[in-house]
Amino acid sequence: MISNVQFWRIWPNSLKIALGIFLFIIIALAGLTTFWVLNDIDNFYAWDIATELHKKFIASEAFVEKGLRFTNNELIYYLKEWYLPSADNINSNPSLVLVSALILGLSLITTSLSFQNNLWFLGSLILVAAFLILARTEIIFQATNNTPFLIAFASLGLTFFAFNSFLKRTGFWLRFLCISAVFIGLLFTAISYSKIDFPIVSLGSYSLLFALLCLAIFVFLIAHEIVVGLIYTVVASSEKGKNAFKTYLGIGLIYLLNCLLIYLENIRLIDDSLMVISPLLLFAASSVLGIWGFRKQCDDIGFFSFQRTGAWLYFGMFIISLATIGYVYATANDPLIELINDYIAIAHLSLGIVFFGHVILNFIGVFQKGLNAYLVLYKPKFSSLILAKILAVFIMGFFLIQKNIYAYNQLRAGLNSAIADFYLAEGDNTAAETYYKESINYDFFNHKANYALASMARKVGDGVTAAYFFRQAIQKNPSEFAYVGLSQNLENEDLYFDALFTLREGLAKFPKSAVLKTNSAHLLEKANVRDSVFLYLETALQDCKSCNTEKVNLQAFWIENAIPSKLDSVSNKLINASNGSNLANQLAIGRMTGNLKSQLKSLPVETSLNTTQFAEIYNQISLPENKLNKADSIWDTYANNPANIGVREDLLYLKILQLYGQGEKIKALKQLTYLAQDSTETALMYRRKLGLWYLKEGLYDRSVAFFAASGDRGSAQVLEENNFKTHLQLKQFQQAEELLQMELNQDTYKKLYREAPFNPYLLSDISNYLTENGKVSEAYTLVFDALEFNDTNIELWKKYAFLALKNGVPDYAENGVQKLKGLMTKEDYAAFLKSFNLEKTRLEREREAF
Structure with missing residues (x-):
C-alpha cells in the first residue's frame, strides 16, 4: 500500500500540478x-442575549461646605444578562x-x-x-x-x-x-x-440524497483500507522469512474489536467512553490510506489507469464525501449525523471482518513462510474479492436491520429536515412545518425537527405547542438550546419551578454548561436566594468560553450586594471594556467607588438607544469627570424618539447635567425643576439635586425649600442651625472678589457670568460694565433672570429697578421699588427711594431734551 509513496514523481508536470491543487482543496x-464537526450543534444554533436594565440609588460625595460634607443621592443603571435560544439559523x-x-x-x-x-x-x-x-x-x-x-x-x-x-x-x-x-x-x-x-x-x-449515496459508495470502497495498512505494517516490521501470521492475527483482532466497540457505542448498547474513537476518525484514516490503496487496486486488478482515471475518480468521491459530512454537521441534522456515523462504523466492521477473513483464507501460507503478503494482496482471482465484498454487503445489511428499518427512517427524517430548512429560508413556514412534521413521523425524537417546530410555535406565541416540541427535542439528543428554550417557555407561562427543574435536568446532562448555570442564577434571583445565585454565577464564569455575559452578571451581583469599599477588589477581574454591557456596569461601579477604571470613548450616533447604550450613556454623563458632550438638539432627538420613550425622563436629566456642567445653569435649573414635579422616587432625587445646586450657587432659601421637598428635612435643619444664610452671603462676596480679579471686557464677562449667574455682587459689576457699553437690555435680562431664583436679594432688586428705568419700562421699575419696600428697613428704603427718584427725574429730563 505505501510502496512507492511518491507515485506522482513519474507523472507529467501538468498532472503533478493537478494533484497538488486537488490535494490542497x-x-x-x-x-x-x-x-x-467540532462545533457540532453550535454551527446551526446561536445564543441571543437578553439584557435587563436595573437601577440603584447611591450616595456620593457632592462637596464640603463650612466643614459639612454634603452628599448626592444619585441613580446608577446596571445590567444583567441571560441567554435565549435563537431560532433556526x-x-x-x-x-x-x-x-x-x-x-x-x-x-x-x-x-x-x-x-x-x-x-x-x-x-x-x-x-x-x-x-x-x-x-x-x-x-x-x-x-x-x-x-x-x-x-x-x-x-x-x-x-x-x-x-x-x-x-x-x-x-x-x-x-x-x-x-x-x-x-x-x-x-x-x-x-x-x-x-x-x-x-x-x-x-x-x-x-x-445524491451526496449521501456518493458518501456511502466511497465509504464502502475504502472501509477495508485500515486492514490493508495493518498488513503492510506487519510485513514491514517482520524479519524476512519469519512467520508473521500470529502478529497479523493479533493486531487484526484488536482492530476488529475496536470496530465492534465503536459500533456498540454508536448504537448506544454501551456507554460513551474516551477509549473508543469516533467513526469519523476511521473515515479519515481510511480515506487517506485509500489514496495508495486504490492506486494498488488499479495497478493490480487493471480496471483502469490510476494516473489517467483512478486518482481523479477517487478525489472526486473524496471531495463529495467530505462536503456531505460537513454539511450534515453544519446544519445540525442529527438523524443524518447518526446515520452516517452508524454506516461508517458498520462498514468498517463488516468489511474489516470480511477482508480480515479473506486475507487469512488466501494468504495464510504466505504469512507463515515470512513472505510479503502485501505485494500479492490483490493477485488472486478477482472473483474471490468480489465474493468477499458481496458477503460484506450482507453483513452490513444484517447490522442495519437490527433496529428494523430505523436507518431508512433516519434517512427520510434527515432529508425532510433538509428540505424544510430550504422552505424556512424562503419564508414559506407552512411548507417548512409540513416537512419538519414529516421528519418527526420518521424519527419521532429527532432534535432538529422538534426544535425547529418549537421555535416556530414560540414565534407565533403558541407556548403549549412550543413546550411540547422542546420536550421532544431533549428526549434522545438533548441540547442546551432545547433545555433553555423549554425553561424560557415555562417561565413565560409563570411555571417558575418547572422552569428551574428543567434547567437542573439540563445541568445533569451538561454539568459544565455556563449557559444553563447563568439562566439558573437568573431564575433563582426571583426567589432572592443569594447564596445559590452567587454559586451559579461563579461556576458559570469558570466554565464559560467568551465569558462576556458571565462577567456582566457577576458585576451586577456585586453592585447589588458588595460593600462599596470592597467593590474594586472583587470586580477588577471582571473588566472587559470592549463589551458594552461590561463597560456600563464598570462605569456604575466606578461611580459607587470613585475609582474609575475605564470610560466611554464616544457617545453612540444612533438615536434609538438599546438598553446597553442607555446604561453606558447614563453612567458616563453622570460622572463628575465626564468630558463627553452632545449638542442639545441631539439630546432632544434622543428624548423624542419613540424607541426611547421608557427612558425619556432620564435622557432629559442627562441633558440637564450637561447644561449645568457647561455653565448654562439657569436653563439647567429650570428644566430640572420641571422634572422634579412628579411624586416618584426619582423626582425626590431631582429635588435633592436642586437643593445641592442651589446651595452651591449661594441661594439659601431655595436650597432649604428643595431639601425639605425631597424629604431631607435633616439637611434643611442643619443649614438653619449653622447659619448658612450668612455664610453663603459672605461666600458670594468673596467669590465676586476672586472672579473680578479678571478684568471685565468683551471676552471675559460671559465666562464670569456662567461661573456665578446668581451672585448679586458679580452681577452688579457685570451690569455696570454692560450699561457703560450701551448694553442696557442685556444687563436688565441678566438681573431679571437672577431674580427669578433669588427674589429676596436686595442688591439684585436695586439693580433691577435702576436698569428697568434705563431700559424704558418704568412700570417694572416701580414693581421693583415696591418689592424693596417689603425687604428693606425704612431708613434704607428712604435712602434708596431718594436716589431712585433722582435717577428717574434725570432720565425723564434726558428724554424730554431728546
Whole structure:
C-alpha cells in the first residue's frame, strides 16, 4: 500500500500540478469539515442575549461646605444578562460548500471516466442524470415540467460525448476545465434566472440524497483500507522469512474489536467512553490510506489507469464525501449525523471482518513462510474479492436491520429536515412545518425537527405547542438550546419551578454548561436566594468560553450586594471594556467607588438607544469627570424618539447635567425643576439635586425649600442651625472678589457670568460694565433672570429697578421699588427711594431734551 509513496514523481508536470491543487482543496475542505464537526450543534444554533436594565440609588460625595460634607443621592443603571435560544439559523454557506463540492467532484469523476470505454461513459451519464433528477432543478425556476433537467442533461451529455468520441486525444486539464465550465455555467444560469430567493440552498437540500449515496459508495470502497495498512505494517516490521501470521492475527483482532466497540457505542448498547474513537476518525484514516490503496487496486486488478482515471475518480468521491459530512454537521441534522456515523462504523466492521477473513483464507501460507503478503494482496482471482465484498454487503445489511428499518427512517427524517430548512429560508413556514412534521413521523425524537417546530410555535406565541416540541427535542439528543428554550417557555407561562427543574435536568446532562448555570442564577434571583445565585454565577464564569455575559452578571451581583469599599477588589477581574454591557456596569461601579477604571470613548450616533447604550450613556454623563458632550438638539432627538420613550425622563436629566456642567445653569435649573414635579422616587432625587445646586450657587432659601421637598428635612435643619444664610452671603462676596480679579471686557464677562449667574455682587459689576457699553437690555435680562431664583436679594432688586428705568419700562421699575419696600428697613428704603427718584427725574429730563 505505501510502496512507492511518491507515485506522482513519474507523472507529467501538468498532472503533478493537478494533484497538488486537488490535494490542497481536499485538505482545506477537511479542515472546514473538522471545524463543523467540532462545533457540532453550535454551527446551526446561536445564543441571543437578553439584557435587563436595573437601577440603584447611591450616595456620593457632592462637596464640603463650612466643614459639612454634603452628599448626592444619585441613580446608577446596571445590567444583567441571560441567554435565549435563537431560532433556526438557515445559513447558505453549508449549501454553497456542498454544491461546489458536488460540481467539483462530479467534474473530476466524469473527466476521469471520459477516458474509458463506452460502458464507463454510460455510467458517467447515469451519474449526472441521477444528480440532476435528485437536485430537483425545476424548483429553482418554479417550472411544472422537466425542461431545466433536459437542458442541463443535454449540455453535459453532449460535452461528455464529444470528449469520449471525437476528442479522445484531449488531455486531462482541457477535459476537466470544459466540463467544469459547463457545470458552472449551468449553475450561474440557474442563479441568474431563479424565481426563488435561495437557489443554492434549494440545490443543497435536494441534492443531499445524491451526496449521501456518493458518501456511502466511497465509504464502502475504502472501509477495508485500515486492514490493508495493518498488513503492510506487519510485513514491514517482520524479519524476512519469519512467520508473521500470529502478529497479523493479533493486531487484526484488536482492530476488529475496536470496530465492534465503536459500533456498540454508536448504537448506544454501551456507554460513551474516551477509549473508543469516533467513526469519523476511521473515515479519515481510511480515506487517506485509500489514496495508495486504490492506486494498488488499479495497478493490480487493471480496471483502469490510476494516473489517467483512478486518482481523479477517487478525489472526486473524496471531495463529495467530505462536503456531505460537513454539511450534515453544519446544519445540525442529527438523524443524518447518526446515520452516517452508524454506516461508517458498520462498514468498517463488516468489511474489516470480511477482508480480515479473506486475507487469512488466501494468504495464510504466505504469512507463515515470512513472505510479503502485501505485494500479492490483490493477485488472486478477482472473483474471490468480489465474493468477499458481496458477503460484506450482507453483513452490513444484517447490522442495519437490527433496529428494523430505523436507518431508512433516519434517512427520510434527515432529508425532510433538509428540505424544510430550504422552505424556512424562503419564508414559506407552512411548507417548512409540513416537512419538519414529516421528519418527526420518521424519527419521532429527532432534535432538529422538534426544535425547529418549537421555535416556530414560540414565534407565533403558541407556548403549549412550543413546550411540547422542546420536550421532544431533549428526549434522545438533548441540547442546551432545547433545555433553555423549554425553561424560557415555562417561565413565560409563570411555571417558575418547572422552569428551574428543567434547567437542573439540563445541568445533569451538561454539568459544565455556563449557559444553563447563568439562566439558573437568573431564575433563582426571583426567589432572592443569594447564596445559590452567587454559586451559579461563579461556576458559570469558570466554565464559560467568551465569558462576556458571565462577567456582566457577576458585576451586577456585586453592585447589588458588595460593600462599596470592597467593590474594586472583587470586580477588577471582571473588566472587559470592549463589551458594552461590561463597560456600563464598570462605569456604575466606578461611580459607587470613585475609582474609575475605564470610560466611554464616544457617545453612540444612533438615536434609538438599546438598553446597553442607555446604561453606558447614563453612567458616563453622570460622572463628575465626564468630558463627553452632545449638542442639545441631539439630546432632544434622543428624548423624542419613540424607541426611547421608557427612558425619556432620564435622557432629559442627562441633558440637564450637561447644561449645568457647561455653565448654562439657569436653563439647567429650570428644566430640572420641571422634572422634579412628579411624586416618584426619582423626582425626590431631582429635588435633592436642586437643593445641592442651589446651595452651591449661594441661594439659601431655595436650597432649604428643595431639601425639605425631597424629604431631607435633616439637611434643611442643619443649614438653619449653622447659619448658612450668612455664610453663603459672605461666600458670594468673596467669590465676586476672586472672579473680578479678571478684568471685565468683551471676552471675559460671559465666562464670569456662567461661573456665578446668581451672585448679586458679580452681577452688579457685570451690569455696570454692560450699561457703560450701551448694553442696557442685556444687563436688565441678566438681573431679571437672577431674580427669578433669588427674589429676596436686595442688591439684585436695586439693580433691577435702576436698569428697568434705563431700559424704558418704568412700570417694572416701580414693581421693583415696591418689592424693596417689603425687604428693606425704612431708613434704607428712604435712602434708596431718594436716589431712585433722582435717577428717574434725570432720565425723564434726558428724554424730554431728546
